[in-house]
Amino acid sequence: MTKHTAAPGPQGRRRQGEPTVPTTTPAALPAPPDAPAPASKRGAAVDERIYRAVVQAVMGRRLPPGTRLGEADFCELYGVSRTTVRKALQRLAHDHIIELRPNRGAVVASPTPAEARDVFAARRALEREIVPLVIANATPAALAALRAALAAEEAARRGGDRALWIRLGGEFHLLLADLAGNAVLRRFLGELVSRCSLIIALYEHPGAPMCADGSHGDLLALIERGQAARATAAIEHHLLEIEGRLRLDTGERKVDLAQALAGC
Structure with missing residues (x-):
């Protein structure tokens, strides 16, 4: 009976006794248990933290209507890029918690x-x-x-x-x-x-x-x-x-963003 062997791969035929080289690339291997989370997941986690912090601060009246939310302030407070901050701000705008205004950026929503x-x-x-x-x-x-x-x-x-x-x-x-x-x-x-x-x-x-x-x-x-x-x-x-029970005459005042988000 003729014995059939698999065709050699791109790297050529393996010699007898030579150790087998794994075909799985390192990127496909699972990360060790203590490995740090990928940057994308860390960014997503901070995105959620920013979202929840702003919601809690607004609902707790620590961020009144019209308060400006500067991207640079969030970057400094949370140590993340503007891309991560913008994701959180877009979600807040979608939920009508903030407004994204031309030439002013993000501000706490001020319904008339x-x-x-x-x-x-x-x-x-x-x-x-x-x-x-x-x-x-x-x-x-x-x-x-x-x-x-x-x-x-x-x-x-x-x-x-x-x-x-x-x-x-x-x-x-x-x-x-x-x-x-x-x-x-x-x-x-x-x-x-x-x-x-x-x-x-x-x-x-x-x-x-x-x-x-x-x-x-x-x-x-x-x-x-x-x-x-x-x-x-x-x-x-x-x-x-x-x-x-609503009082719709609240005026704008200056707010310290770090103080308003403390503990959130």
Whole structure:
């Protein structure tokens, strides 16, 4: 029988007794456990840190409307390139936390009173459609999820974490949209809730609690009883009350970016 051998590779035929050369290139080999993360992953991690730091500082009122966010300041604070900083700023702009203005760069968003009213009006219109759908699709699991979300929001309120409180208040409304089962309404409401949360964080009267009047609890009780008309009226009244607590006359002031982001 004739014995067939594989054709030699680009480097020629291996002599008998010569050690085999691995065909895997070093780039394909796994990195040792203690190897530093690639630069791209480190940049992504810092990108996320910058994003979260700015969001927390804005929601905590340490960065007021109109505050300029210089790229060079972030580069110095976080020791990264402008490319990494710009990725974070683009994401913040997408979420309406900041605005990217020609000849001025990035600034904390400053919704005008008219814009704030328009955002809340659009949100009321959407949520008037969402609430009846929630009631129509309500299941014991859905109602349990709403009760859990309400409990988390109340815990944040009692703990005095205002930024978390605002975020969980918005997430309660987003959960309603999830349970309504309309993906288009959910997508639109997601943008409006993000913008409303920013408006509330920037312009609500200092010390004014968000949803501390039990509005979400009252709304949930109406949903559980299947009272669609009353629940729809309740959510509209709730949103009007939030809008009525806003103070839209905040002036611009100089802010130390490093101090505002400290601890974030």
